[in-house]
Amino acid sequence: xxxxxxxxxxxxxxxxxxxxxxxxxxxxxxxxxxxxxxxxxxxxxxxxxxxxxxxxxxxxxxxxxxxxxxxxxxxxxxxxxxxxxxxxxxxxxxxxxxxxxxxxxxxxxxxxxxxxxxxxxxxxxxxxxxxxxxxxxxxxxxxxxxxxxxxxxxxxxxxxxxxxxxxxxxxxxxxxxxxxxxxxxxxxxxxxxxxxxxxxxxxxxxxxxxxxxxxxxxxxxxxxxxxxxxxxxxxxxxxxxxxxxxxxxxxxxxxxxxxxxxxxxxxxxxxxxxxxxxxxxxxxxxxxxxxxxxxxxxxxxxxxxxxxxxxxxxxxxxxxxxxxxxxxxxxxxxxxxxxxxxxxxxxxxxxxxxxxxxxxxxxxxxxxxxxxxxxxxxxxxxxxxxxxxxxxxxxxxxxxxxxxxxxxxxxxxxxxxxxxxxxxxxxxxxxxxxxxxxxxxxxxxxxxxxxxxx
Amino acid sequence: xxxxxxxxxxxxxxxxxxxxxxxxxxxxxxxxxxxxxxxxxxxxxxxxxxxxxxxxxxxxxxxxxxxxxxxxxxxxxxxxxxxxxxxxxxxxxxxxxxxxxxxxxxxxxxxxxxxxxxxxxxxxxxxxxxxxxxxxxxxxxxxxxxxxxxxxxxxxxxxxxxxxxxxxxxxxxxxxxxxxxxxxxxxxxxxxxxxxxxxxxxxxxxxxxxxxxxxxxxxxxxxxxxxxxxxxx
Numbered sequence: 001x002x003x004x005x006x007x008x009x010x011x012x013x014x015x016x017x018x019x020x021x022x023x024x025x026x027x028x029x030x031x032x033x034x035x036x037x038x039x040x041x042x043x044x045x046x047x048x049x050x051x052x053x054x055x056x057x058x059x060x061x062x063x064x065x066x067x068x069x070x071x072x073x074x075x076x077x078x079x080x081x082x083x084x085x086x087x088x089x090x091x092x093x094x095x096x097x098x099x100x101x102x103x104x105x106x107x108x109x110x111x112x113x114x115x116x117x118x119x120x121x122x123x124x125x126x127x128x129x130x131x132x133x134x135x136x137x138x139x140x141x142x143x144x145x146x147x148x149x150x151x152x153x154x155x156x157x158x159x160x161x162x163x164x165x166x167x168x169x170x171x172x173x174x175x176x177x178x179x180x181x182x183x184x185x186x187x188x189x190x191x192x193x194x195x196x197x198x199x200x201x202x203x204x205x206x207x208x209x210x211x212x213x214x215x216x217x218x219x220x221x222x223x224x225x226x227x228x229x230x231x232x233x234x235x236x237x238x239x240x241x242x243x244x245x246x247x248x249x250x251x252x253x254x255x256x257x258x259x260x261x262x263x264x265x266x267x268x269x270x271x272x273x274x275x276x277x278x279x280x281x282x283x284x285x286x287x288x289x290x291x292x293x294x295x296x297x298x299x300x301x302x303x304x305x306x307x308x309x310x311x312x313x314x315x316x317x318x319x320x321x322x323x324x325x326x327x328x329x330x331x332x333x334x335x336x337x338x339x340x341x342x343x344x345x346x347x348x349x350x351x352x353x354x355x356x357x358x359x360x361x362x363x364x365x366x367x368x369x370x371x372x373x374x375x376x377x378x379x380x381x382x383x384x385x386x387x388x389x390x391x392x393x394x395x396x397x398x399x400x401x402x403x404x405x406x407x408x409x410x411x412x413x414x415x416x417x418x419x420x421x422x423x424x425x426x427x428x429x430x431x432x433x434x435x436x437x438x439x440x441x442x443x444x445x446x447x448x449x450x451x452x453x454x
Numbered sequence: 455x456x457x458x459x460x461x462x463x464x465x466x467x468x469x470x471x472x473x474x475x476x477x478x479x480x481x482x483x484x485x486x487x488x489x490x491x492x493x494x495x496x497x498x499x500x501x502x503x504x505x506x507x508x509x510x511x512x513x514x515x516x517x518x519x520x521x522x523x524x525x526x527x528x529x530x531x532x533x534x535x536x537x538x539x540x541x542x543x544x545x546x547x548x549x550x551x552x553x554x555x556x557x558x559x560x561x562x563x564x565x566x567x568x569x570x571x572x573x574x575x576x577x578x579x580x581x582x583x584x585x586x587x588x589x590x591x592x593x594x595x596x597x598x599x600x601x602x603x604x605x606x607x608x609x610x611x612x613x614x615x616x617x618x619x620x621x622x623x624x625x626x627x628x629x630x631x632x633x634x635x636x637x638x639x640x641x642x643x644x645x646x647x648x649x650x651x652x653x654x655x656x657x658x659x660x661x662x663x664x665x666x667x668x669x670x671x672x673x674x675x676x677x678x679x680x681x682x683x684x685x686x687x
Contacts (some may be wrong), residue, residue, distance in 0.1 A: 108522060117520040125522050139687045141529065144537040148638040176533065183579070186570045188578045204572075411529050415579040454522045 002127075004321045018300050018334055019043065022073050027113065031099030031421060034397075040302055055085040055092055055103030099418050112419035123454040130160035131327035133452030137164055140411050141171030141442075142179035143180075161447070168446055172439055178212065178239040184410050185211030188293045189266065192275065197255035200359060201352070202271030206256060209233060210266060213241045221403050221436040222394035224294060227265040230256050236378050262362040264390050266290065268349060277351030281367035282323050295393060296402035306380030307337035324371045346388045400432035404441060412450065420450040499621035527686040529583065532567030535591065536560050539679065542639040545611050549605075551597035559597065592680055599675035603668055613639065613675075619668040621660070624660040629654050632671060640678040653677065 023042060024033035027155055028109050032038040043056030052060055062076040063069070075358055084101050088095075092102035100109075113373035115126030123129055134154055138146050147155065157163045188211060191204035214223035223229075226315040229243040231254075233293035245260060247253040258268055265267040266272060277359055285302040290298050297304025311318040318328040347367040353359045374385040379396065385390045393399055409415060416424040427448070431441040445451055530538065539550050551559035565571050566586040570579055606614045616632035617624040624632075633653045637645040645653070655675050660670045678684060 111526060113523045115523050120519045120522075122519070123522065126521065136687055145542055145687070146642055147541065151642045176537070179533070183570055186572060187577050187579065192571050194573075235565045299534065321496055346545050410579065412526070413579075414526065453524055 018305075019073060022070060024079070026074055026077050027096050030096050031418075032096065032101075038303055041103075042101070053086070053101075053103030055080070055101075058083055058092075099421060102378070109419065110415050112417050118311045125454060128447070128449055128452040129454050130164055130452065131155070132454045133446055134164045134167060136162065136451065137167050137446050138152065140170060141177050141180075142174050143176035155424060164446060164452075165443065168443060172216070172442070176240055178216075181212035181215060181409075182208050184215075184406060187410075188406065189271075190289075190293075191271070194384060198252045202269060202360060203255050203273040204269075204271045206230065207266055207269050207271055209241055213243065215403075215407075215438040216241075218437050218439055221431070221438050222399075223265055224403075225265040225267060225290070225390040225394050225399075226262045228260040230263075235423070257360050258362055262349075262386075264386050266294075267346070267386075267390070268360075268362075273349050273360040273442060274352050277346075277349055279351055280323075281347060281370050282340060282343050282348065283346045283351070284339050284343045285385075286346055287348075288339060291342060293397045294402055295396065296405065298399065299339055302335070304379075305335065305338045306377065307334070308341045308377045308380070309337065310341065338377075341377035344371050345374045345385050346381055347371045348374060352424065394436070397428070397432065400436065401428040403436070403438065404428035404431050407438065408445065411445070416450060420448070423448045423450050527589075527682075529686055531569060532560050532564050534571045535567060535594055535685070538640075538684070539594065541597055542679070543602040543675070545598060545602060545605075549598075549601050551601075559590070563593075566590040567594075590616045591685065592676075595679035596672075596676050598627070599672045599679060602675065603672050608669065614668075614671040617667045617671060619671065620666065624657075624667055626654070627678055629657065635676060636671070636678055638672055638676070640684055641681070649678045 010114060020039060021043070023038050024030070024036050027033055028036075029037075032042060041053070043052060045051035045053055045094070058080045059076050062074040062079040064075065073190070081091065081096075081273055082091060083092050086090055086095075086105040088105040089101070090098075095102040106201040118127075120126040123132060131154060135146055135151075138144060139149075144440040153214065154160070154163060163326040185208040189204055191207070193199060193201055195203050195205045197203045211224065213219065214221050214227060215233040227243075230246055230247065231241050231243055232248075232252075234240060234242050247256055256270055259271075262268065265409070267286065272286065272289075273283075276289055277283040288299050291304060295304065299305070309317040310320040314328065314330070314333075316330045316333055317337045318330075318333040319336045321336075322340070322344075323330040326332060328339060347370075348362055348364065350358045350361045350363050350366055353361070376383055377388070378389055379390050380400070381392060383392055404424070405415065408424065408427070427441055427444055430444055431438070434440055536547060536550055539545065540547060548558070552564050553559050560567065563586070565574065565576050565580060566584045567590050568580055568587075570576050602613050603619070606612060608621055611619070612656065613636070616635055617628045630650055632652050633645055637643060637649070656673060656677070657670050658672060660666075663669075
């Protein structure tokens with residue numbers, strides 16, 4: 001009902017994707033602006049625009065409608081800083097600066113409140129509980145609960161935290177965890193269709209195997225975007241993953257037709273190219289998919305917008321509209337000024353070739369009439385070709401944070417609470433600075449309070 | 455999903471009617487060796503007056519265990535549920551649960567049990583309970599407990615070892631030993647006195663429905679395997 005009332009009270013409401021960036025220009029140091037743009041839900045309901053949350057409604061009411069939106073927003077932001085839009089006792093500015101949400105009173109997060117009493121015979125409340133973490137590690141990484149005898153033995157451990165670490169080491173090698181890596185890979189790859197090497201549209205098993213390989217065994221998760229090798233399971237169904245440089249049979253060559261110098265991890269598998277490039281000269285779906293899944297930016301939610309004004313002839317930032325889809329129009333340009341330059345470097349990769357044998361191939365002259373070069377932009381920085389694109393991507397904070405969050409969300413069933421933001425940043429910065437070793441990150445994760453505090 | 459302590463077990467209705475096991479007729483009275491006073495003692499404790507802890511994790515009465523402010527327990531997903539039942543009841547994966555005697559319940563109910571399904575285009579792990587999650591979990595647990603019973607009736611008992619499964623009665627010591635054994639297998643701990651009382655009390659309900667020890671141990675297994683403590687971590 002509240003949402004309905006807000007909707008009725010705001011007949012002029014409209015989505016303003018540029019607002020997420022304008023907000024962060026005003027509050028550059030706010031935790032919500034760590035990636036230079038905030039999300040739509042800063043002002044809108046969780047269902048997205050046009051419904052406002054209480055903060056967005058106050059902000060909308062404060063806007064000077066006689067001015068352009070971009071010019072009016074900073075003043076409106078300042079006008080509502082002293083209000084407490086969500087009624088939780090903290091002003092909007094206070095909430096923005098500490099990283100909670102001015103439009104969401106539930107974001108007070110009772111889970112983050114102090115544990116004032118700790119009397120509990122079964123759990124160590126208010127702090128890291130090694131026994132609790134040990135049981136969770138066995139569940140999360142070995143897939144089962146400890147047996148009665150194992151719990152008795154753990155109770156006598158002289159160094160419980162060492163036992164947690166040893167258990168994690170053992171479980172990371174378990175068949176269970178290998179299967180879970182496949183499941184986590186499904187959320188990133190998003191497979192559709194049969195898993196057959198004879199499939200015209202590719203066999204997504206190659207993608208899942210690469211995901212599991214690159215995120216295990218102490219390897220560099222950057223291979224998710226940079227691997228020039230292929231991954232096979234030998235023997236079949238053994239769970240043992242092996243990298244190979246070249247296909248070893250005609251079937252494998254059909255399934256992965258690219259030579260090593262044109263392979264870039266998950267982006268350029270046959271499945272990825274066939275399903276996401278399809279027939280488009282500008283492979284927007286290809287890049288937006290991995291921009292979302294591995295760099296954390298969902299352009300459809302106005303995340304990760306770094307507009308490049310290529311046209312320079314309109315009153316708004318606009319792309320060149322190289323394939324004549326009308327992307328220059330104001331309503332489209334807000335996303336396409338990021339999305340199109342993001343995609344140009346990948347234009348030489350063929351999607352589906354129904355009349356020949358070039359599905360998933362790299363073709364030197366593909367789309368050259370529209371895009372003479374493979375120059376483009378990622379994070380607002382110029383890149384020329386796929387190699388520069390992935391190099392910038394895998395060394396970014398966005399990649400480290402997103403890979404960490406993929407595993408955090410799988411294990412915790414939620415994102416980090418605001419009181420866990422510091423621990424979470426330490427996790428992903430550790431991943432970034434230590435060779436992007438996911439297993440090392442998981443070792444750190446199980447010793448966080450987020451994981452081990454009951 | 456906020457409480458960390460084991461929740462009091464509920465006395466369960468008889469649910470074995472759909473499992474194809476014929477109940478003996480006429481039934482032997484259960485608990486015939488239990489005194490009236492003992493039966494009174496087995497009444498499940500009334501917890502309705504237990505004062506709740508507040509949101510700051512503060513106990514409202516001295517000595518009452520407090521709850522965690524965090525308390526973000528997670529429901530076990532499909533493979534975890536299956537592996538736990540396999541370990542607890544010494545069963546293989548294909549002995550846990552089959553739909554219509556043919557299809558693996560875990561595979562068929564993978565999404566309600568928190569998994570992904572490529573075939574159905576479900577790429578994200580559902581992290582909330584779904585309408586059929588409870589049904590799927592109960593089906594898994596009940597079939598596993600029952601399948602263990604069948605195996606124990608056919609050969610040397612492995613799990614239901616402390617009572618005569620064909621009999622309609624058991625001593626208090628036998629019942630307690632059976633409850634303890636199942637608690638250690640399913641919850642990896644010894645039962646609390648009130649849990650022993652509650653599960654012993656279940657025998658009276660089983661007897662009222664004409665059941666025997668075989669029915670009772672199956673329902674004890676089911677009650678433990680579907681408790682909050684067994685399903686979350």
